[in-house]
Amino acid sequence: MEKDLQKLGSASVIRSLLTLVVLAVGTPIGLSASLSPQQQTGGVITGTVSERRSLQPIAYAVVRVAGTDNSVTTGVSGQFRITDVAPGTHELQVTALGYRTFDTAPLTVALASEARVMITMESEPLKVERLIVTAMKTAQSTAEVTALTTVVDREDIEARGDLELVDALENAPGLMHTAQANAFESIELRGMPRQGNEFETTLLLIDGVPQTDSRNSARVINLPIDHAVAIEIVNGPNSALYGRTAIGGAINIITAMPTAQPRLTAELQLGEFGHVRGAVSASGPLRDGAGYFLSWSSGGNHGFYSGDPAYDVDETSVFAKFAITPDDKSEAWISVNSVTSDNSLPTSVPVVGGQLLSDIEPQFDLLANINLPTANFHQEELRLTAHYTRDLGNGLSFTNTASFRDIQYKFEESGDIIGAPFDLVAGTLTMYPFSLKSDEEIFYEEARITLLPSWGDLDDELLAGISFESNTGFRRGDLIFTDAGTFGMPIDFLDPTPPPRTDWEYFEFGGDEYRLRTYGLYYQYQIAPLPRLHLTAAGRFDRLALKNVETFAVGMPVSEETFNAFSPKFSALYNLLEERETGWLGRVNLNLYVAYSEAFKPPRSPSGLNPPGEDANLDPENITNYEVGVKSSFLDGQASLQATYFQMERDGIVVSTQEGPFFRDSNAGKQDFEGLELAVAWAARPGLNVYGNVAFYQNRFGEFVIENESAPDVVLTGNRLPSVPDKIFNLGGSYQHTEELGFTLGFKYVGDRYSDQNNLLLLDSYPLVDASVSWSSEPVRFTLSGHNVLDKRYFTSGGSNADSVNPAAPRQLVFIVSYVYN
Secondary structure (H helix, E strand, O other): OHHHHHHHHHHHHHHHHHHHHHHHHHHHHHHHHHOOOOOOOOEEEEEEEEEOOOOOEOOOOEEEEOOOOOEEEOOOOOEEEEEEEOOEEEOEEEEOOOEOOEEOOOEEEOOOOEEEEEEEEOEOOOOOOOEEOOOOOOOEEHHHOOOOEEEEEHHHHHHHOOOOHHHHHOOOOOOEEEEEOOOEEEEEOOOOOOOOOOOOOEEEEEOOEEOOOOOOOOOOOOOOOOOEEEEEEEEOOOHHHHOOOOOOEEEEEEEOOOOOOOEEEEEEEEEOOOEEEEEEEEEEEEEOOEEEEEEEEEEEEOOOOEOOOOOOEEEEEEEEEEEEEEEOOEEEEEEEEEEEEEEEOOOOEEEEOOEEHHHHOOOOOOOEOOOOOOOEEEEEEEEEEEEEEEEEEOOEEEEEEEEEEEEEEEEEEEEEOOOOOEEOOOOEEEEEEEEEEEEEEEEEEEEEEEEOOOOOOOEEEEEEEEEEEEEEEEEEEEEEEOEOOOOEEEEEOOOOOOOOHHHOEEEEEEEEEEEEEEEEEEEEEEEEEEOOEEEEEEEEEEEEEEEEEEOOOOOOOOEEEEEEEEEEEEEEEEEEEEEEEOHHHOEEEEEEEEEEEEEEEOOOOHHHOOOOOOOOOOOOEEEEEEEEEEEEEEOOOOEEEEEEEEEEEEEEEEEEEEEOOEEEEEEEEEEEEEEEEEEEEEEEEOOEEEEEEEEEEOOEEEEEEEOOOOOOOEEOOOOEOOOOOOEEEEEEEEEEOOOOEEEEEEEEEEOOEEOOOOOOOEEOOEEEEEEEEEEEEOOEEEEEEEEOOOOOOOEEEOOOOOOEEEEOOOOEEEEEEEEEEO
8 A cells, every 4th residue: 555655646646746847947948939029119228136135036016217117026036127228328227125226227228129227225214114925825015915914024134033933923913833852843923812723823934825734734843944045924814815724823934036136145153952053055047037036044953952862953955946037027936845853852841730740850851851762754855846927917917836746754763742641659541652753745825816906096905816736645653552551651751761672562543644625716807996084805715625534444435525614804994194294204105994704614624534424513613803003214214113903713623632642623612812012113323222022811712611421621711812822022133233133032921821721730921032133244144143132031932731831941052154145
């Protein structure tokens, strides 16, 4: 069976590679070749617009021939082409949101000739407004998006010395970082609780492509940020454009594009816990209209856990992107990313009767790892993505994105202690060791059109698209036990030496050959019926078809199920003040908005389907969201304010009830969310930027009852949601003292929260301080960064059950040296 699946997987990879090659190369070349040449009535000016420091292309910059209406907008490659330029001497004026306006030196343009110019722009240190694409799938100013938004730049990541994705996002409004086994990290927004796997309620995207797997989650254990130029965060539901899991918000990692000039970078990181990591990248043009970006990184650490078994992490990533602009109407790129990782799997801290085991038994070390010595998690992932966009004229454009992912998750002899029974007198607990391997292939394709109808004097835009996603995979595992009565393995938690292997018994489970197909159809229409009023209506229909076959049992029937979901979204934004002079507040812009949206989450994964007649009748979770908000800029654009108040209900939640090593799913009830999120940013002076944000939540279980067959029902109505604080504060900033010397400081406060749904263990609030200092003298930069500088003890997550919590990392200092050659 495994050989057949490997053959099938190999054939699928080949088919997907061929598909991506056709999309990335054949489509743009074929379309450009079919265009008939147009008669030129003047000269042509071509060129690229890039950011001065990174040389990364600047998209959506407006390049205008000074004194005329002849202008174009750059694409994602930063390239532009202006035709019909009158012969003579001209200057170009370039504007882009977030950058200083740039005027070129005079250019001489001759009839039927081409002049080429390379333009680099400086970021505007006294402007806080930005462009963002994640919220609407089209570029929009953050001031006009009806949601709380955050943009993290490459410059921010480097200045702070961020090591991982969660570090880069730590100070976003209302964001909670959770981790299990110091490896399975997730981001929760809007006070959503983590109930199992990672990113189940926050949609993770890379270049706009969902990274969700068949489990309705995404795993970032080996997702480096070396090739990320920006990360966009949008709070609030957005299933109207993206479908499943876009509930608490969406995070979009935007990867680097080829640069117009050759560029080489190298970086070395050395830090506590045995942290060592190296990375190199190279970028530049291949020929006119084509370029490359290549990146490699590898590293590891020994973690902060005590005793045996030793903790070890090894990760490697290779990334490549090739872009081509075959003509002035189209752009295409293709990227390849291969990542591998091996992680030791420490156990979480057991909780007994609402108390930490380390508090009950002082001899038990809070950072002890009592897992099996051979426990390991191995992950491999291959990502292939092709993107093509074309301006079809008359306000119509077409975009196509295709992606293929091949993922392998492999747990090796991991001693799970979730739900572990304890005997404090004997000093033992029962763990449930297991091995599990899953191989999954994911093909995703999306095609959309954008139309500017221009009906009369109305300002409007129509976006319509379709998407298809296919997840196919195979999953199998073994339960490892020595006690046939509990399917567990008793161990001494002060001396966690496992029983001899000769006593180990195995119970094979899984053998699931599964498939998930998702068909999506969506639209979005934006219109300004009045000069200050902007309306948006969007909606998406999703159909999910699940199939599973348990191959270990002979003659088992095929399990199939389908789910449908429609997710609407409506919003209205009113511009109350536009460039209004207000005295000491300077010029003020003030927008008010209201929004209504729905989202959904599938009730199960295809590998969780049982044979016909054995499954409970589960429905998709339904989320409804109401919110009102304010977007404002003041002090002549140097400062911004975002605020939103929301009420959200999550109905039909699917919970997994543990019975020994097994889990049973059921629809249990509702969760109610109410919150206020506020964020302020201020560019106080050149080189000095300050931010602050607060989030207050009143998130509780609504009517919520978990029915048990062999125990009393669990009533959670009115309880606080697990691992969700009622308040989160962030305050910090960056200061560039001189051209060479810079500092960053970030302070985060997380309020107290219960570790479990039964509200037995209240975890203390904690402050978290991160800081960095850097010194640079081109082409070398030195950075010293510190995480949890105050060395506070805190826990990143609990869970639905009341049996364990996960300790966070103590203070860690990391020294980084980087080299850049332009």
